[in-house]
Amino acid sequence: MIRTRGLVKRYGGVTAVAGIDLDVESGDSYGFLGPNGSGKTTTVRMLLGLVLPTAGTVEVLGAPIPKRARQVLHRVGALVESPAAYGHLGARANLSLLDAAGPGGSRRTRRARIDEALEQVGLAEVGRRPVRAYSLGMRQRLGLAAALIRRPELLILDEPTNGLDPRGIQEIRALLLALNAAGTTLFLSSHLLAEVEQLCRRVGVVDRGRLVLQDTLAALRAPTGAVVLRTPDPEWAVGLLDGELAERSGDRLVVRTDDPAALNARLVGQGIRITELAAQRRTLEEVVLDATTTSADRPEAS
Amino acid sequence: MVATGVAVLVALPYAVGALPARDSAVSAGALLDAVRSSADVPHSGYAESVGGLALPLTEDFTALTDLLGARTRLRVWWRGDTDWRVDTVRATGESGLYRDADGLWSWDFERRSAVRTTEPTVRLPRAADVEPAALARRLLSEARPRDAERLPARRVAGRDAPGIRVRPAAGGSTIDRVDAWIDPGSGLGLRVEVHGTGGTRPVLESAYLSLDLGTPPPASTRFVPADPATVRGEINTDLAAAINVFSPARPPATLAGLPARGEGVGSVGSVGSYGTGFTLLIALPLPGRLSRQLRGQLADSPGATRAAAGVRLAVGPLSLLLTDPVDRRSWLLTGTVTAATLDRAAAELAR
Amino acid sequence: MIGVELRKLVRRPRTWVVIGLLNALPTLVAVLLAVTDLAPRPGTGPAFLSAVLSNGVLFPAAALAIVLPLFLPVSVAIVAGDAVAGEAQAGTLRYLIARPAGRTRLLVAKLVAVLVFVALAVVVVTVTAYFVGTALFGTGSLDGGAVGAVSGVPLSPRQAVWRTVLAMAYVAFSMLGVAAVALFLSTVTDSPLAAAMGALAVLVASSLLLTLEAAGALQPYLPTRYWLAFVDLFRQPILWRDLVRGIGLQAVYVAVLLAATWANFTTKDITS
Structure with a gap:
């Protein structure tokens, strides 16, 4: 077209x-x-x-x-x-x-x-x-x-x-x-x-x-290969997830993993409470912000 | 592309104008003869005359001021010396002169006036006088072949016109020369330039822009008043004519050494006209009221000087002298003569 | 497309306001003349006006002479200047081009609409002036309704009508130069006001140069040089010289400017 x-x-x-x-x-x-x-x-x-x-x-x-x-x-x-x-x-x-x-x-x-x-x-x-x-x-x-x-x-x-x-x-x-x-x-x-x-x-x-x-x-917006989870016990979880943790903000953790089910079982097995767990997807906003540099409204020194 | 087209279009009139004119071997004397006998050559056309004289005159003389000081556009139908029509075309109107065997109609559109007069013996210059052919006749008719020389031909109104230059024979003239380009077949002046002594631009030039040598139809020179209510009959066309008839003054037979012209001077009229060729001196007796008015105007104009006998002013090659009143009468002396000649004439008239 | 532009023209209130104003001045002049009976002094004031008092049949010509120097060109410049720039300013130009109206077609239609406006304005002014003139001044006292022409010899009513029609045609044609200038500027700028003002600036410059003896060499090329030549139609016989030159000059202006307009508009980025 x-x-x-x-x-x-x-x-x-x-x-x-x-x-x-x-x-x-x-x-x-x-x-x-x-x-x-x-x-x-x-x-x-x-x-x-x-x-x-x-x-x-x-x-x-x-x-x-x-x-x-x-x-x-x-x-x-x-x-x-x-x-x-x-x-x-x-x-x-x-x-x-x-x-x-x-x-x-x-x-x-x-x-x-x-x-x-x-x-x-x-x-x-x-x-x-x-x-x-x-x-x-x-x-x-x-x-x-x-x-x-x-x-x-x-x-x-x-x-x-x-x-x-x-x-x-x-x-x-x-x-x-x-x-x-x-x-x-x-x-x-x-x-x-x-x-x-x-x-x-x-x-x-x-x-x-x-x-x-x-x-x-x-x-x-395909899954990024990471998992976003929320837990009331973030300190504990951070200690446990050491190498896999990508990012943390308050009680929200981003964890790199190939197998969300295994991760969940592991955490729950350790007594960590999970309130939310989902495969990470980027929002369109993130995609666009990543792809673009700056707003042309804003003059830059070049 | 557009620019090229424009350039071509703009240049075209100049290119046509620059086309060389074919000259002919006709002698100056033969041209003068042809001009002299051209009064009855029928023609019609469109001519423009440009005067370069700023006369400091108003009121009764506005027509004269315009004629000698501005551009005049003329339409001409000429069937013969006493059967012609010359219209002065203006942007917002026109005035026309229709000559027939018995007299003259003067039509003025803006004044809505149609005036019937006889042709006066003495009068002020009028539009028909700057018609190139008439002007050439007037200026060249008295020239002798030895005062004349040939000029290269020019294209005027689409015709090849051999040129002629005439210088005044006698001294005392403020006219340096008259250049004219003549249609050799008919003797009609197609272009006339009057040059004063000093100054590069002609003081008067008049030329045909288009000319037809066929005889115009009789109806073209006949005036039929559209509105009979506007018609007036008058004996005299202008102030000079009126003075000529009514003033009791009589001018002498010669003035400042110049002979009187043959136009009835001394016998019936009171306006004297002297000189030969284009050396011209006119003596006009003015009654008290008119001369006071004129004296005021002259005195106020820049360039006016006090002479022994009165106020003197020179406008280009045209000189004026208004004598101080004697017995409540003044003389207006004017013409294409030097200041010294004017002074001499004034002195003679005062005697 | 032409139909669309004509519909826009006649449905636009401004068109009729302009034509109304165009009529107002001659009508006011006629009323003042009729009431005061004071004709302008000879040689002053617009052509024909001094002759109108005795015969209203000449008033259409006088009305044309009244509106010709300023009012008519101003209104033509406004309409023609608005043609493209007005659409650009309103934003409708992009929708017309994307419609797609075709740039050349659009330009031709705009041109035709401007021509129709010019013709309409001249016709309305003349017809109104005829009725106003004959009502206020009568049809004159001459035999068989003859009209005194500029040359002093009478014109038959038939001749008078014909010459008035020719005068209308000539005046309308004289306006095409203004229209072409304004239309060209209208494709250059997105502001209809700027286009109209630009065209008027050209006219004012031209009129000014015409009064200047030193500009003599330029004068035959000035767009307003032969405008008043329509007076020549009322001479007897008609003096064609300036009329022919006027038509030729306008034709050249129109051809050159339209070519430039077309070249500019068909290659222009519509960013309004």
Whole structure:
């Protein structure tokens, strides 16, 4: 669905994207992660033909971008950074204008498709109120509706739940999961790890314009070969586990072991009480923090 | 690519203008003859005249000030010496002179006035006088071939025009030379430049930018007043004409050694006109009210000097002298003559 | 796409506010003239105005002369300057490009919308002025409704209408240069205000240089040089010289600027 090779973008002397190879398969739900300023947005803009690459190739739905954007981009729904609309017009007029502005949006079915999209994002009852009077959350919903009007095969969404209240986030998440289940490929660019963790099966992590990690969420969060346990008797346990102990914080111990069952039996056999014992998995946050260096928000001496 | 295109487009008019003109072997004398007999050559076209004289005159003389001090855009239809139309085109209007056998219509759009007059014998310069062909005739008609020399041809209004340069025969003139480029076939002046002594830019230049040598249709020179309510009949076109008729003063037959011009001076009018070629001296008797006004204006203008007989001012090659009143009458002396000639003329008139 | 841009144009309240304001000035002038009966002194004030008191049929031409130097170019610059920069500022440009609207198509549609606006503005000004003029000043006292032209000879009503139509066309065409400058700047900057102001700066500079004798060599190339030539349409016969040059000059400006606009916009990174 999305394939980039050696994608590079330079603005003058500043390299925003320094060679990214993305692979998003059909039906995927892909989380595109990275700190602010890592080249995430520039990459998304290159996927949509907004920014022209300095070097490298972009393929979306099998067609090169921007060369053959006209043939494929109408099958892609997009939300780039923030939603945008004409403030003096209502939701329906905005969607109608946008739909009429490009190929693939049949005039005959337009009204029905707009109604359906507004229904999906929960704006069905919005009426003729001008967008100017909308709340942030309503604008976000309208932006999503605009991405959904043509029932796209691929959704490229940048921070889709931005500005929504918890219930709104819940609704949109459910909508996206349902769309994905029905075959729509999701490409989610975000810095909200929780959101990606709940929505995506695969993630790619960019840092300073490079893709530093691209794998399934499951693989990234695979057991590390250590066990995390909690005990009310940590001193005792530490004495016993001498060489195997990797880390200790209060009553939480990380123990390297190949056989958690044997470890448990051994500790319990010594009379040590265990309140919790689980194979260690890294959180996505840890994975991302490991893979990335520093936030671009924070100036560094170089 | 865009930049190259622009450069070509900008350069194109200059390139066309720089095309060499084909010269012909016509002699200066033959050109002068052709110019003299060109009064009835029909033509029509668009000409621009640029005057370089800032006359310190206002009120009754604004038309003259504009004519000699600014750019005048002219549309010309010429069927003959007494059948022509010359329009002065302005951004927000126009004024037109329509000459027919019996007289002259003067139309002014902004004033909504249509004035019918007879052609006066003496008058102030008007737009039709700077029409290049008429100007060339006026300036060159009295020139002798030995005062004239040929200049290389120039392209004027798309025609190859051999040039001629005439210098004043007699001394005492402030005009250094007149350069004219003439259509050799018709004798029409296509471009005329009047140069004063000193100064690099011509004090008056007038040239056709487009010219058609066909006879314009009769309707083109006929004035039909759009609104009869605006029509006035007047005997005199301008102040000079009025003075010429009404003033009891009579100018002498010669002034400062210059002979009177043949234009009816001394017999009927009171305005004297002297000199030959483009050496010109005019003596205009002014009644008390007018001369007081003018004296004030002249005295206030920078460059005005006090002469023995009155206030003197030189604007480029044009000199003016307003004598002090004698019997409540002053003389305005003006022309393309030196200050010394003016002083002499003033002294003669005061006798 | 063109339809979309036209819908945006007519549904935008600003379009009608601008056109309304454009009409306000000539109408105010007409009312003041009618009430006070004071025509401007000859040679001062906009063209035709001194002639309007006796015949309202010339008021459309006078209205064009009133709005031509400033109001019309300002409104055209605002609309054309907003064309791309306005979308960029609102953020809708990225959605249009990603839609995908096609950059060239979008530009053509924007251009057509600007042209329609120019035509609309000129037509509305002229038609309003016709009704205001004839209502306040009457249709003149001449036989058969003839109109006194600039040259003093009468124009038949038919000729007068034709020349007014030609004048409208010429004035509208004269505005294309402004529109092209503003459209070009609109693809350069993301601020519609900056684009409009830039275009106006070009016009002010051009008008200033036109008053300067020393800039004589430049003058034939200045975009506003031949604007007032529409007055030549009301001379008898019509003086085509400046009109033809004006059309040629505008055509060159439009061609060059549109080429630059296209080259800039199709290779531009949309980062707004």
